[in-house]
Amino acid sequence: MNPRAIVLRTAGTNCDYETKKAFELAGAEADRVHVNRLISDEIDLSAYQIMAFPGGFSYGDDIASGKILANEIKYKLGDQIREFARAGKPIIGICNGFQVLVKMGILPDELEFSQTTTLTYNDSDRFEARWVNLTTSQISNFRSQIKNKANCIWTKDLPGVIQLPVAHGEGKFVTADRSVMQKLEANGQVVLRYVDAKGRPALKYPQNPNGSANSIAGICNRQGNVFGLMPHPERYVFKYQHPSRLRWDREGDFGWGLAMFKNALNFV
């Protein structure tokens, strides 16, 4: 039987169809499941091997992006989700889903389960949709090179630089204090960074589209199974979704975003 992925949705979730499709293209069976059905125990989370928090505007992003859903999950489903993460099953949070994961506190550390990082208003102070260059290589931009210790299962074996689209108003990654950032970097939990055309960490807008600290676009937990990112890999599962026709010359139909979903499938 193919591995099963649960794509969790609620009012305002809007990337659920394409996220489900991405898992299916990668070889999973995927279901879009409303959070109410998990809360009411109608659906059993243990039937799934992979879990996704897709993008959107959960509950309108009232208060702050992802905050209400984060609280709902933390206080109504906290134990189940933490168990899922601890068991090493892959979890991905994309855009609003990333916001939910950090606000719930399952990122950067599911054991602490408290919020130490956030995604706040873009420096440009507005919602923006654009493509960005990203690197998955474990090079800390500000200090010496740090070896990849985290072993993020989602970003394994990707090329040094890939492109994905971002679309958000609150994507600026910041940490509660310097020590949190130091730990993230030291543990190699920063697995996706915005880079410029030459592959160097992007400090300036629009290559760094939101002003994220250390050009951070995505992080994982120490185990490497829980991954959150602002860019949308589910929007680049076919090469035809890439804005540059030069990228259409690749063999086959698929785009690099799909590789992330395949990585999760290969892992389970």
Add this chain to the structure above:
Amino acid sequence: METKEIRLNGLKDDELLKISRDNVLSLSVVEMRVVQKYFEDLGRDPTDAELETIAQTWSEHCKHKTLTGVIEYTETADSAERIADSNGRNKDFESNYTLNAIRYTPNKKGKCVKRKIYNNLLKETIFEATRKLNKPWCISVFKDNAGVIEFDDENGIAFKVETHNHPSALEPYGGAATGIGGVIRDILGVGLGAKPLANTDVFCFGDPHLDWKKLPEGMLHPKRIAKGVVSGVRDYGNRMGIPTVNGAVWFDDGFVSNPLVYCGTMGIIPREKAFKKVEPGDLVLVVGGRTGRDGIHGATFSSTKLDQETDVSAVQIGNPIVEKKMMDTLLRARDKGFYRAVTDCGAGGLSSAVGELGEETGVKVNLEKVPLKYEGLKPWEIWLSEAQERMVLAVPPENRDKISKVFESENVEATFIGEFTDDKKLTVMYNREIVAELDMEFLHGGVPKVSNAAEWRVTEEKKVKVQNKSDYTKDLESLLGSLNICSREWIIRQYDHEVQGHTVVKPMQGPDIVNQGPGDAAVIWPYTAEASGKGQGSSNYKGITLSCGLNPEYGKIDAYWMAASAIDEAIRNAVCVGADPEKIALLDNFCWGNPYKKEILGSLVRAAEACHDMALKYGAPFISGKDSLHNEYAVGNRHYSIPGTLLISAIGIVNDIRKTVTMCLKKPGNLVYVIGMTRNELGGSQFLKLGKKTGGVVPKVYPETAFRQMKALSRAISSGLVEACHDCSEGGLAVALAEMAFAGNRGAEIDLSRVPSQEKMSDAEMLFSESNSRFIVEVSAENSAEFEKTMTAGADMAVIGRVASKREITVKGSKGRRVIKGSNDAFRKSWKRTLAW
């Protein structure tokens, strides 16, 4: 007693009119008399709710009285030939134009006059073209909330464009947000509901740099309106998870007092779900948002002019998440087949939604059951409120519990408020009290035909002299930075144009993800469209194009050619990216000023005639449309009407999205072709506007040649022979070339003397004339022979230069001297700067 009777019995005309005005009914004396008579015959006076229901149902906004009424059209000119000219019959034209049927007779003053009576302008022009074309791929046209055409064997696509002008003038953010919210519900309310795939938005604003002192009293500044409108569409559209992929923005001083906000939505629907039918006994179910006092009189207030006294409570308040939840659950209920009909609460609120669904059967509702945002609403307010995010369904009684569960499971409120009957009556109750009881036949068919006069005075179009210069580099730079040409990136990027993942041809194009150029049309590849029944999967590469055409500047010279140009532009934009020109459908949105002024209505008649003529010539049926008249703002005795503005939106089919083409230049050494004849048509051009000149010869359309060349170009594109394609529109050849170059980070060397032109023209005329039906096409050297063969002999086509590796544009003029030389960076900079807010 919460419901009042309003005495009409025995009232005189001026008293009737006073009642109409005091209650914002927007009913004329004639209409008030018909209402008076109806109730006289019943032997009673109307209730407030009845009068309001009639006013909403009969409003210009809902009934389109002017365009479906009688119009007496007169065209005058100095000579018969000139009238013939005005119909565009020159040697390229064939003779089967409808206006031929009209006789020209000299009147007493020696002027030549022709007359035509329309009994129903829309029916005799726009619908008529669709009827004559009778395309088998049209599934549902002009009768539902949107038009539906065939997509593939299983699915149709629905498309609708609405306007929300008056609300956006008063409250830009809320007006625009509820504009997009409303048109999304039109798509959810077509047939049994389509799943929205993409939004479009088109705005017309006043000059955002307008001097405050010139702002009419009581108006918001154009920049504030622009920012508010963009934010409104952004916050609603993005939260709905529907990508906003196509649009246009036009700036003109004529829109200072009355901006235009067009919002469109396209959706996919299983073919068997494209129709609805209410049965007597079905239950009336309201789902979605609660009812409040917002948006009362929306339909009637948008059917009259604005002034400082206009009540802002007529603007609705939107909440996209409520609509998103409703959409998610509605589509689930649809797929389970739990209801027989659905429509949205738009203008007129429950009164029009319930009234429309029950038109054939009759319906009885109990207003006390309607969930309210807060207490204290009078029954007629509940009935008329245009509170957002509500839809009305007809549910067979046996599905009562099942459908309730679907909505409940995702926290969507759904309330049964009545049932459909077989008595052909509209009965509205509040507790035990009768609030309204009207015959459906009177309500929907009782509105008296109005009759209006329209006039068009034909004047000769004279060429405007432009000064010859030796270098136009600066002119090109200024044009690229001018308001109607400059980059819309500031707007485009605030919209999530890629949510759902379907957007394979995006609004901004080019290999450098930071510095891109403006695409001609968007292409949607609905590979996840699961709510449409079976998922498409990756084996099906069929896609949908969305594009538009609009140019009010041409309408200042002749609305006929404005409309013809808009149609040509919308279609050629679709062809640019790879649409099949033989399967394009159109939507018309007329926004005009005060239709009681005969010259204003006259220009509208001409635009409608052009729609008819061009639709037939291009084989492109109109499938839906909407008009918004009375776009006028009054300050004291001064009335500001907008320039008559026709938006044409086109929906097309791409048979293989892998063959789509973008507009950026690709590879040095490739050949640059121009397709289509360049004519001396600077009238209405952005070049003349920049020089503050008016008049001139407006661009015409030669549909036989144009359509033939579009079909050939489309064959070339689908055979993979074309590397890049961009149409020439505002700013002409020069602007199109510059955009292609800086979007592709490539240069171009162009020789104007090779451009096919009909007569000898100066360099400025060649560079900036906005002749229609022209494309610039990049073709590799090895494909050029095959490309030329595909385009067939005799096409107005030539190689005009090459793609260069040096990132600059050089253009040689007719005398062999260089007339433009500038770097991509410089051109891009002026293009990007103007609206970089």
